[in-house]
Amino acid sequence: MSESPLPVVVTGAASGIGAAVAALLVAGGTPVIGLDRHASAPDGVDARACDLSDPAAIDAAVAALPDRLGGLASVAGVPGTHPPERIVAVNLLVPRRLGAALTPRIAREGAIVNVASVAAQRSAATDAEVAAVLDASGDAAVLAAVAAHGLDGSATYDFTKKALLALTLRQARDGLAAGVRALSVSPGPTETPILGDFEQTMGADRMAAAAQVVGRHGRPEDNAPLIAFLLSREARWVNAVDIRVDGGLLGVR
Numbered sequence: 001m002s003e004s005p006l007p008v009v010v011t012g013a014a015s016g017i018g019a020a021v022a023a024l025l026v027a028g029g030t031p032v033i034g035l036d037r038h039a040s041a042p043d044g045v046d047a048r049a050c051d052l053s054d055p056a057a058i059d060a061a062v063a064a065l066p067d068r069l070g071g072l073a074s075v076a077g078v079p080g081t082h083p084p085e086r087i088v089a090v091n092l093l094v095p096r097r098l099g100a101a102l103t104p105r106i107a108r109e110g111a112i113v114n115v116a117s118v119a120a121q122r123s124a125a126t127d128a129e130v131a132a133v134l135d136a137s138g139d140a141a142v143l144a145a146v147a148a149h150g151l152d153g154s155a156t157y158d159f160t161k162k163a164l165l166a167l168t169l170r171q172a173r174d175g176l177a178a179g180v181r182a183l184s185v186s187p188g189p190t191e192t193p194i195l196g197d198f199e200q201t202m203g204a205d206r207m208a209a210a211a212q213v214v215g216r217h218g219r220p221e222d223n224a225p226l227i228a229f230l231l232s233r234e235a236r237w238v239n240a241v242d243i244r245v246d247g248g249l250l251g252v253r
């Protein structure tokens, strides 16, 4: 008899890409525990309300999770219209804290999949500057290290996504001994509630031009199958890599 699949934790499961990932996993028979500010999620998801910008709330959520997990999809994120401190907290500190806490619980050949963004390529930060932020120990030190760059919300968003790519590689290295993979996916502009925020911070003209290059904006359903695949055992030899899901936007420039 085959073993029943272990649960996968999906952050941001109440909306957009996270909801699409959660729905697809559930449809494929994988139990999903959703962590989101909003306690709503697609049918069949064990939706748990959690303000992930609060480290104590993350720790409480982690304490209530099962001992064995199939994987973690860190999808929750906020756009550059939010205050820089919250952008760093949700987009970078959450995947860092959850990844560290949950790697020991993830079964061999399971994975962490972090949702970054093609916006990472826009960040002017050097690899050394990103590494210095990731080397900072403790949330306050990370927040201070990013704040020292004096970035506005939009540039902070780009920075956090670039840092997430580098964090993913560190998580992959840390997971090797236990056989836990770590990957990132980088969506291009995607039709979710935060697309309007990106039009505000990046310019509606620029977003429209991007859609024209590849014919349309992405949809959550364009991202979800790749994320579900990367979490699966079928992807067991795929590790430590970022995969763009942008219809070719960056590749054809």
Ligand SMILES: NC(=O)c1ccc[n+]([C@@H]2O[C@H](COP(=O)([O-])OP(=O)(O)OC[C@H]3O[C@@H](n4cnc5c(N)ncnc54)[C@H](O)[C@@H]3O)[C@@H](O)[C@H]2O)c1
Pocket: 011, 012, 013, 014, 015, 016, 017, 018, 035, 036, 037, 038, 050, 051, 052, 053, 054, 075, 076, 077, 078, 079, 090, 115, 116, 117, 118, 186, 187, 188, 189, 190, 191, 192, 193, 194, 195, 198
């Ligand atoms: N939509 C795009 O164009 C686009 C492009 C590239 C990358 N992304 C990334 O995709 C990811 C998902 O975004 P989306 O487009 O689906 O947006 P979305 O707003 O539909 O979903 C984001 C989810 O994160 C949750 N969230 C935000 N802050 C939270 C907090 N403090 N605690 C708990 N949950 C919180 C929200 O409640 C929401 O359910 C994000 O990381 C985003 O940066 C989006």
